[in-house]
Amino acid sequence: MPAKAGNSIGSLYIGLMSGTSMDGIDAVLVELGSNTTKLRGHTFLAWDDQTRATLKQLALPGDNEIEILGVADIEVAKQFAQAVSQLLEQTGVDRKQIKAIGSHGQTIRHRPSARHPFTLQIGDPNQLAELTGITVTADFRRRDMAAGGQGAPLAPAFHAAILQDPSEDRVILNLGGIANITVLPANLQAGVIGFDTGPANTLMDAWITRCKQHTFDQDGAWAASGVIQPELLSSLFSESYFKQAAPKSTGPELFNLTWLEKQCPTIANYNPADIQATLCALSVQSITQAIKRHAPDCSRVICCGGGTRNGFFMRQLQQELGQITVEDTTNYGIAPEQIEATAFAWLASRTLERLHGNLPSVTGATHPVILGGIYQA
Ligand SMILES: Nc1ncnc2c1ncn2[C@@H]1O[C@H](COP(=O)(O)OP(=O)(O)O)[C@@H](O)[C@H]1O
Numbered sequence: 001m002p003a004k005a006g007n008s009i010g011s012l013y014i015g016l017m018s019g020t021s022m023d024g025i026d027a028v029l030v031e032l033g034s035n036t037t038k039l040r041g042h043t044f045l046a047w048d049d050q051t052r053a054t055l056k057q058l059a060l061p062g063d064n065e066i067e068i069l070g071v072a073d074i075e076v077a078k079q080f081a082q083a084v085s086q087l088l089e090q091t092g093v094d095r096k097q098i099k100a101i102g103s104h105g106q107t108i109r110h111r112p113s114a115r116h117p118f119t120l121q122i123g124d125p126n127q128l129a130e131l132t133g134i135t136v137t138a139d140f141r142r143r144d145m146a147a148g149g150q151g152a153p154l155a156p157a158f159h160a161a162i163l164q165d166p167s168e169d170r171v172i173l174n175l176g177g178i179a180n181i182t183v184l185p186a187n188l189q190a191g192v193i194g195f196d197t198g199p200a201n202t203l204m205d206a207w208i209t210r211c212k213q214h215t216f217d218q219d220g221a222w223a224a225s226g227v228i229q230p231e232l233l234s235s236l237f238s239e240s241y242f243k244q245a246a247p248k249s250t251g252p253e254l255f256n257l258t259w260l261e262k263q264c265p266t267i268a269n270y271n272p273a274d275i276q277a278t279l280c281a282l283s284v285q286s287i288t289q290a291i292k293r294h295a296p297d298c299s300r301v302i303c304c305g306g307g308t309r310n311g312f313f314m315r316q317l318q319q320e321l322g323q324i325t326v327e328d329t330t331n332y333g334i335a336p337e338q339i340e341a342t343a344f345a346w347l348a349s350r351t352l353e354r355l356h357g358n359l360p361s362v363t364g365a366t367h368p369v370i371l372g373g374i375y376q377a
């Protein structure tokens with residue numbers, strides 16, 4: 001990170017992230033000093049079609065879940081290990097030099113509002129430690145939930161550590177399957193807030209998959225070809241999640257095609273490209289409303305996640321935010337698709353150092369907690 005990087009030699013960590021888009025695994029090699037974060041490498045391993053289909057199946061209630069889950073837990077861990085090998089090969093670093101892997105796991109169910117709230121990330125850390133010979137820290141979210149929090153979002157503590165600036169109010173915006181914001185006030189004493197605003201890519205991905213069998217809308221070209229349908233947009237906005245007060249978090253358990261059909265029973269009457277344009281507008285406007293409401297003096301929105309590669313989406317975002325500067329994290333030394341994985345490398349270091357990783361002002365936990373379990377090499 002240019003702003004906070006130093007020359008001191010830090011410890012090497014690997015961060016593994018595979019989010020709700022279920023596109024694949026981002027793996028980063030990071031050198032963490034006492035106050036520095038330096039990216040040393042990145043690799044991406046796409047899920048094969050079979051694994052992606054299984055993960056999507058597990059994301060919603062269905063038959064024979066325990067058996068499918070047990071197998072997927074191991075399969076995902078094996079692919080995490082493969083991503084680690086690929087990363088080490090690319091960077092020429094020996095595994096013995098790595099202090100730990102911070103593995104987020106693949107979320108297959110996130111139910112923060114259930115009678116007994118729970119969240120489940122798979123990719124067995126025991127397997128991962130055996131296969132890589134590296135200490136693994138994993139299962140970060142459940143301790144926060146046990147402390148009364150949402151278990152999400154967890155990246156805001158990392159965003160605050162590397163991107164908070166006393167000269168301006170900033171927002172960090174992650175555009176994954178779901179969008180989450182972190183509000184970083186210039187006043188370092190004021191609390192950081194952050195929450196999931198709703199969908200970023202998940203509905204657009206699902207809609208283009210159904211209509212055109214593409215996993216995502218390249219550069220938003222299909223959305224750009226359609227016309228926003230105001231009455232459809234307003235029925236989508238009637239979803240109570242958008243009005244719910246933070247702390248809050250969500251996932252494709254809520255925002256999926258069944259939800260779309262429920263919000264708009266006449267969906268079949270619309271032109272599919274117009275629906276895509278309207279889903280894009282829903283994401284953009286739910287994000288910008290949240291920013292204007294929770295960060296009214298914000299002068300800069302710094303974006304990360306795969307959605308930053310969608311030029312049409314980013315232009316719509318800039319248009320809605322007017323004078324506010326919209327940029328991505330490249331200007332701060334980390335490519336947008338590497339931020340979340342880097343956050344989990346950083347969270348692993350917090351865990352090993354017995355430091356808390358959650359921000360109760362974000363997740364709603366009753367107190368700060370050390371996150372995750374440690375699986376020794
Ligand atoms: N070139 C692109 N054009 C449009 N959308 C893109 C592009 N590249 C990535 N995306 C979007 O980003 C998503 C992946 O983002 P990511 O940050 O990995 O999300 P997650 O954390 O949920 O896995 C893809 O599913 C897709 O919707």
Ligand SMILES: [Mg+2]
Pocket residue numbers: 017018019020021022023024025026306
């Ligand atoms: Mg991803």
